[in-house]
Amino acid sequence: MAAAAPPPAPTPAPEPATSLPETTPLFTRIRLATPSDVPHIHRLIHQMAVFERLTHLFSATESSLAATLFSPAAQPFLSFTIFLLEASPKPFAVSLLDANPFFGPITKVVNLSVPIEDPERETFKSADGVTVVGFVLFFPNYSTFLAKPGFYVEDLFVRECYRRKGFGRMLLSAVAKQAVKMGYGRVEWVVLDWNVNAIRFYEEMGADVLNEWRICRLTGEALQAYGGSD
Numbered sequence: 001m002a003a004a005a006p007p008p009a010p011t012p013a014p015e016p017a018t019s020l021p022e023t024t025p026l027f028t029r030i031r032l033a034t035p036s037d038v039p040h041i042h043r044l045i046h047q048m049a050v051f052e053r054l055t056h057l058f059s060a061t062e063s064s065l066a067a068t069l070f071s072p073a074a075q076p077f078l079s080f081t082i083f084l085l086e087a088s089p090k091p092f093a094v095s096l097l098d099a100n101p102f103f104g105p106i107t108k109v110v111n112l113s114v115p116i117e118d119p120e121r122e123t124f125k126s127a128d129g130v131t132v133v134g135f136v137l138f139f140p141n142y143s144t145f146l147a148k149p150g151f152y153v154e155d156l157f158v159r160e161c162y163r164r165k166g167f168g169r170m171l172l173s174a175v176a177k178q179a180v181k182m183g184y185g186r187v188e189w190v191v192l193d194w195n196v197n198a199i200r201f202y203e204e205m206g207a208d209v210l211n212e213w214r215i216c217r218l219t220g221e222a223l224q225a226y227g228g229s230d
Helices: 035-051 062-069 167-181 196-205 220-227
Strands: 024-032 081-088 106-112 131-143 148-158 187-189
Touching: 024 167, 035 062, 035 081, 035 131, 035 148, 081 167, 106 167, 131 167, 148 167, 167 187, 167 196
Parallel strands: 148 187
Antiparallel strands: 024 081, 024 106, 081 131, 131 148
């Protein structure tokens, strides 16, 4: 009698499908600010003053910002320059901003694990319907040691609900790329000594935090007194 055939091998259970965690894309754009952005710039500067506990020094108005930042002589990169960072849940439409002769917008898609809840989305909505997230203001300075011009960053600010997403790094990177493009020697800025998170962030970027330097400033009545003396 022939031996019974062995039972068929059990069908292996299908391996569970592996899938990447779901993410939410956020489309970002860094572009040159225009005079129509002044209301948003004014709000951002005020929020920065609140964050830095310096509202007692804040006296800028929309009119004074428009007159100084966007005067006929204020050519981008050779005078005061502002990059705005904007965000949108959808890709940016082609606009006249793309044809700016001084700077073509930088776009990037950021994949977020959790969508950002922005309670001020409508307040910071720009003319083309996207949301203003933050800004960086910078202007040329000069290093005699390097015999090269550079950029000094006066302000860098990202609105609270958009922080810790890499947006500050994106703004600083845009300034650094422009400095390299123009053959400049350095980019520098100051940081408040109590802002340990910012200090750590800048050090991780490779920036030198120069603790031995102190800012000297003439302003207000002291400036008027020395400026009017013989």
